[in-house]
Amino acid sequence: MKCTMAQTAEDTTAKTGAYIRPPSAFRNFISRDQGSAFLPESGRYHLYISYACPWACRCLSFLKLKGLEKAISFSSVKTKWERTKEGDSHMGWVFPNSDTEEPGAEPDPLNSVKTIRHLYELASANYSGKYTVPVVWDKKLHTIVSNESSEIIRMLNSEFNDVAENRNLDLYPHHLRTQIDEVNEWIYDKINNGVYRCGFATKQEPYDQVVDGLYEALGKCEEILFTQRYLCGSSLTEADICLFVTLIRFDEVYAVYFKCNKKLIREYPNLFNYTKDIFQIPGMSSTVKMDHIKKHYYGSHPSLNPYGIIPRGPNIDFSSPHDRERFSS
Numbered sequence: 001m002k003c004t005m006a007q008t009a010e011d012t013t014a015k016t017g018a019y020i021r022p023p024s025a026f027r028n029f030i031s032r033d034q035g036s037a038f039l040p041e042s043g044r045y046h047l048y049i050s051y052a053c054p055w056a057c058r059c060l061s062f063l064k065l066k067g068l069e070k071a072i073s074f075s076s077v078k079t080k081w082e083r084t085k086e087g088d089s090h091m092g093w094v095f096p097n098s099d100t101e102e103p104g105a106e107p108d109p110l111n112s113v114k115t116i117r118h119l120y121e122l123a124s125a126n127y128s129g130k131y132t133v134p135v136v137w138d139k140k141l142h143t144i145v146s147n148e149s150s151e152i153i154r155m156l157n158s159e160f161n162d163v164a165e166n167r168n169l170d171l172y173p174h175h176l177r178t179q180i181d182e183v184n185e186w187i188y189d190k191i192n193n194g195v196y197r198c199g200f201a202t203k204q205e206p207y208d209q210v211v212d213g214l215y216e217a218l219g220k221c222e223e224i225l226f227t228q229r230y231l232c233g234s235s236l237t238e239a240d241i242c243l244f245v246t247l248i249r250f251d252e253v254y255a256v257y258f259k260c261n262k263k264l265i266r267e268y269p270n271l272f273n274y275t276k277d278i279f280q281i282p283g284m285s286s287t288v289k290m291d292h293i294k295k296h297y298y299g300s301h302p303s304l305n306p307y308g309i310i311p312r313g314p315n316i317d318f319s320s321p322h323d324r325e326r327f328s329s
């Protein structure tokens with residue numbers, strides 16, 4: 001590690017040149033169980049996201065698909081990382097000063113702080129990890145409940161059913177759990193995190209290793225999606241949302257920015273049509289703000305893109321027709 005305090009993504013590259021993602025620190029679970037410190041009450045929680053961030057957009061997707069917009073508020077930070085404290089070189093997520101400064105981003109509605117870092121400092125005075133989104137904030141106890149997307153999506157899926165408009169939608173159903181866990185594991189390692197490990201590698205060898213694994217895994221997905229509509233069969237599950245957030249960013253950003261250009265998603269017929277299929281599920285397109293995605297990645301890591309130029313293309317139309325209905329009975 002290059003530094004121990006106020007880390008950003010670029011700081012988490014080991015001496016070997018391989019990018020290592022540190023674990024999340026706030027791991028409480030909102031639960032319906034009696035005696036839980038965090039009960040799933042309507043109006044109690046706020047989800048802080050960045051529309052650019054795939055991990056945060058997993059959570060936003062669950063919030064939308066489950067119909068939790070009235071029960072859980074959410075807001076997005078600005079696209080580009082900025083200085084989070086005077087006299088400190090840390091760069092991170094910041095809130096705009098007004099609703100009009102950057103469309104889609106809002107000033108902090110709860111604590112009137114200027115940065116996500118501030119929220120972490122409010123929640124824990126001696127916090128020394130990364131200041132990441134997503135963050136689930138508890139308005140009642142004035143603290144962070146969780147900053148781990150894989151756990152936040154489980155809470156949104158199962159614990160808020162009393163207040164969810166789509167309470168019958170179960171994206172992690174019992175009979176598919178083993179299969180979803182198994183798929184998630186290699187997709188996370190080789191694809192979701194794989195693109196970052198390609199992009200943030202600082203030596204050729206770790207890049208070569210990861211990029212090969214990434215394309216093996218994409219090939220495997222392409223094969224699975226040749227015979228079935230979704231990763232775990234005929235119904236949408238958590239595994240699909242987790243893959244989607246990476247696929248939707250792939251050709252627009254990762255192919256160029258993270259050097260994942262061996263093959264584009266639009267060159268895989270099944271993966272490309274599948275991405276459009278999920279994008280077109282009601283609620284999902286509102287989780288994709290491509291201007292936020294492009295401005296963030298191309299503008300927030302000066303060591304990867306010193307001039308911050310945003311490539312013009314390819315501007316894919318994910319709302320165009322797809323062929324996935326061929327699997328409907």
Ligand SMILES: N[C@@H](CCC(=O)N[C@@H](CS)C(=O)NCC(=O)O)C(=O)O
Binds near residue numbers: 132133
């Ligand atoms: N394990 C976390 C990872 C979240 C994460 O890495 N978020 C990135 C944005 S895509 C972030 O906020 N990075 C801030 C930084 O690196 O300082 C999760 O899945 O929730």
